[in-house]
Amino acid sequence: MSKIKVLTIFGTRPEAIKMAPLVKEIEKNSDVLESVVCVTAQHRQILDQVLELFEIKPDYDLDIMKENQNLWSLTSDVLLKTKEVIDEVKPDVVLVHGDTTTSMAAALSAFYAKVPVGHVEAGLRTFDKYYPFPEEINRVFTDAICTYYFAPTDKSCENLVKSNVAKENIYKTGNTVIDALLYTVENHVEEVEGLELKPNLKTILMTSHRRENFGEPIREICKAILELVKNNDDIQVVYPVHPNPNVRKPVYELLDNVERVHLIEPLEYAQFCSLMKKAHIILTDSGGVQEEAPSLGKPVLVLRDTTERPEAIEYGTVKLVGTDKVKIVSTVEKLLRDETEYKKMSEAINPYGDGLASKRIVEVLKKIK
Ligand code: UD1
Ligand code: UDP
16 A cells, blocks of 8 residues: 655744654654655744754745745745645645644645645634734634644643534644653753853743734833843843844843843754753743643743633643733742742643654554545
8 A cells, every 4th residue: 555645834933843743753654654844934043943953854945934024925925835835745634733824824725735634733722813813713724624633632622522523533642842842851951052041040031922912012021021120139031032023123122231131042942941941930922832831840921811721721830911011020029939829830730741642643644544
């Protein structure tokens, strides 16, 4: 019997981190599966960092990123350019990940070519179409198109059932981000070059990039950081700044050259993992970081009003703080001073996976033909 041809399409940093262990697992099963990898390069530099770490050499690189790109051109570039790849490869299945515009447009492209789609990290929902924007609609749309649903948790499976997805097409696999995290933490301990942190200060690690936080919300977040370092001389903040110009401009305007605030370039994944392990508290609006930090036992304060990842909130290691300066400052200061509260939030828990998600997905793929 001929091999099952799996075309994996991804384009941004988080998709690459979460698809890398799966690509590796597909390659390990080369007796049954043929792996073809296509990157849209919706991200360039921060995608390449991941490809290098996991030693993935894409078969197709569509190189679409433009400076300060917009959703319209991004969508049409992914749609048109993946069509050519799908036509040439003629895959048995296309795999996409999560909720980016690459995922949604690549899934649509496969659907137009009548190729079945597998959605990795299916079923996440906030049920609010503008939060996060445009990710909520990207994942709803992708789930509407696809045939195989690889859902990370019970909650994501339930969301799919509620959307009338047939139960036999839903596979609870755990999230491949935990596969990536465990592999990286075990195999690549890398310090951040040139970052001089004071060992006697508590480190607050922060990231932010959500489109709905552009403008005033991101400025409020920065003002909260200013207030926190002014009030608390026992903390230092490390902020690897996302390359999106809508993030970099306000962040550098407000936080550059501030004492005990380290603005640095986006970190290679292994270095970021080392920093998460060192951090006392993590402030973020990232999806992936909300999933990784609880398994490292780090309290996470989410700079958003809603999340599609309620599991760690239920366990008590993640809290939503939004983007209000006063709320961010008071929540961080409570965590800095209240040991009981800190302990409660720093239990290591793993609601998102056990490191075997990629293996479970591959078992399903091996049986699709
Ligand atoms: C994208 C995803 C978002 C995901 C995030 C992860 C969409 C619409 N958004 O948001 O869901 O959470 O990635 O980080 O799919 N840039 C660079 N170099 C890079 C990457 C980005 O310079 O390596 C700059 C470019 O100017 C680019 C801009 O950032 O135009 C925005 O990139 P884009 O992918 O459109 O949006 P993100 O905010 O990164
Ligand atoms: N990350 C990284 N370097 C950084 C910041 C984040 O490798 O400087 C990793 C992080 O550990 C997580 C992923 O990037 O796995 C999250 O990406 P991002 O926040 O850009 O996107 P989201 O998860 O919100 O879609």
